[in-house]
Amino acid sequence: MAVQAVVFMQNMPGRLARMTGALAGAGVNIRATAISSSEGFGVAKFLVDKPEIAAAALKDAGFPVALKNVVAVKMDDTVGGLDRILPLLQSRNINVEDAYGFILERGKEAVFVFEVDQPEDLGEFLSRNGCSVMSESDLYGL
Amino acid sequence: MFWDKEKETMPREGLEALQSARLRDVVRRAAKSPFYKKKFAEAGVDPETVRGLEDLRKLPFTVKQDLRDWFPYGLVAVDMKDVVRLHASSGTTGKSTAVFYSRADIDNWADMVARCMAMTGANNSDVFQNMTGYGMFTGGLGMHFGAERLGMLTIPMGAGNTKWQMANMKMYGSTVIHITPSYALHLCEEFAAEGIDPKRDLKIRIALVGAEPYSEGTRRKLEGFLGASVFNSYGLSEMNGPGVAFECVEKNGMHLWEDHYILEIVDPKTLEPVAEGERGEIVMTTLTREAMPIIRYRVRDLTSILPGDCPCGRTHRRIDRITGRSDDMLIIKGVNVFPSQIEDALMTMTEVGGGWQIELTRVEGADHIVVNVEVADSFFRGDIKELNRLRKTIQGAIKDETLVTPEVRLVEPNTLPRSVGKAVRVIDKRQI
Known part of the structure; x- marks a missing residue:
């Protein structure tokens, strides 16, 4: 299953720059990133080409890092693209813990990345239902 | 009289x-x-x-x-x-x-x-x-x-x-x-x-x-x-x-x-x-x-x-x-608190990394206590909800121990000052 690097940080200036510096130094290419913050701290998520190397580099830079399973779905960058996927999750009572999307080619292709509460067989389920679920190599090789 | x-x-x-x-x-x-x-x-x-x-x-x-x-x-x-x-x-x-x-x-x-x-x-x-x-x-x-x-x-x-x-x-x-x-x-x-x-x-x-x-x-x-x-x-x-x-x-x-x-x-x-x-x-x-x-x-x-x-x-x-x-006894909102009590409360939790620090200030005339706590590397599993639960747990543990409810701030490991021997555990910024 595909993973992304999730990093704990204090909510203060310079923390993200330290992370991107560590990733650049380790030759890691960032595909997408998302940040959420809570009371005084934040969590940064990096979808990268080399997750294990990214995690090691971020740990070396002093951050607590976890690799978290994600499901990435390729979809049309058109009206209703995302609306073909989310009802499927609803039908299985799956809760989206976190998600973000990015466009691969404007008007053509986009990727939606989910963290869900029960990820184990979600990829297979979505594939069966006509979604284009990305393999690890697809995702890391973008 | x-x-x-x-x-x-x-x-x-x-x-x-x-x-x-x-x-x-x-x-x-x-x-x-x-x-x-x-x-x-x-x-x-x-x-x-x-x-x-x-x-x-x-x-x-x-x-x-x-x-x-x-x-x-x-x-x-x-x-x-x-x-x-x-x-x-x-x-x-x-x-x-x-x-x-x-x-x-x-x-x-x-x-x-x-x-x-x-x-x-x-x-x-x-x-x-x-x-x-x-x-x-x-x-x-x-x-x-x-x-x-x-x-x-x-x-x-x-x-x-x-x-x-x-x-x-x-x-x-x-x-x-x-x-x-x-x-x-x-x-x-x-x-x-x-x-x-x-x-x-x-x-x-x-x-x-x-x-x-x-x-x-x-x-x-x-x-x-x-x-x-x-x-x-x-x-x-x-x-x-x-x-x-x-x-x-x-x-x-x-x-x-x-x-x-x-x-x-x-x-x-x-x-x-x-x-x-x-x-x-x-x-x-x-x-x-x-x-x-x-x-x-x-x-x-x-x-x-x-x-x-x-x-x-x-x-x-x-x-x-x-x-x-x-x-090192502190008086916070009229309550006697020893830093060691806060340490005891924190050290019962495996999620806590070792570093911690108390910051005391006065906000609108009342004592305000912030406890900064380093999150252990091994605890972090990438979940923001889990971190917020941890904050609540730490807050509750300190309150049970001292009767003072602190604001708990989670910080990165190894970021709080450590001096050789005795760590600098208390920063008291209150003006009396």
Whole structure:
């Protein structure tokens, strides 16, 4: 299953720059990133080409890092693209813990990345239902 | 105004003779407790040979750790059927201390508090609004019993509930209040916000302010705003609670009731007495306490004895404002907190990485405590909800241990300062 690097940080200036510096130094290419913050701290998520190397580099830079399973779905960058996927999750009572999307080619292709509460067989389920679920190599090789 | 003029103005010679007689007695009574039986034996002191003040310095010191080690009943020197009340500090993991009172102890305590109140000019025509916490802390009930003893109409409000406090002040025409300095400052802001001018709209004439250290500047500010005379108070639960020492109308030091306590000021390092007027650590011996006598207790507050006689006529010596501690105890919102209690609470949690730090500030006149806690690498599994649960758990654990609710901030591992040996655990930015 595909993973992304999730990093704990204090909510203060310079923390993200330290992370991107560590990733650049380790030759890691960032595909997408998302940040959420809570009371005084934040969590940064990096979808990268080399997750294990990214995690090691971020740990070396002093951050607590976890690799978290994600499901990435390729979809049309058109009206209703995302609306073909989310009802499927609803039908299985799956809760989206976190998600973000990015466009691969404007008007053509986009990727939606989910963290869900029960990820184990979600990829297979979505594939069966006509979604284009990305393999690890697809995702890391973008 | 005197409550017990004979005792309060007793010539020093008579007062010291009374202390001698009472010391002889209290040492013999204390020896009935398991703790002092052992303590005296270890120190080679035979209680029967103690003659009076001249033998005081042969007696061993008692420290807070003794009270913890012998918690709960190890210092009780009377039959349990003669014990009628306890007050206790917070703490759930071996840091608790409890103090026990017989009927006579409660009676003596009320008497001392009545003396303190009368000394400020309060009398039985006053309406007394008690605005500090009731319950396990000594502040609320201690002042309550003293106020009733003096004959004031006593309103047992407790702390908080500011709008109701203000309403009561208006409805009942409260003339004397008992309050912590931080709450008093907050109250002033609330008055201003509600458009109440205490000088015009209320009848407060005396404010008894204590349980936390505060400066002359704070006193002047409170007096200016409330239009009331502010008196500084001193006490600690090990010595009953409030009412141990209090300011008279001269407001130059606090008279400590030497017919009930022996007062010593010692050098915290050598434990030898300092010269009169020099600063040192307070050491106190209870002279009249029955249920739990305490001999030569190292209070750890730093102060000095003011030299000379007080124009008010009282012969009991005056201690200066407390200027600090000779240990690391913090007073937060009037509650005694040791950094080690916070450490204990944190170290029961595997998620915590080792580094932690306390930051104390004052926000709107009230103490604010922030505990910064490093998150262990191994704990982080990438879930923000889990982190917020951890914050709540830490907050709850610290509250259970200290009764103070902190703001908990999670920080990255190895970011809090560590000095070689002893880490810098407390940053106190409060202006007193």
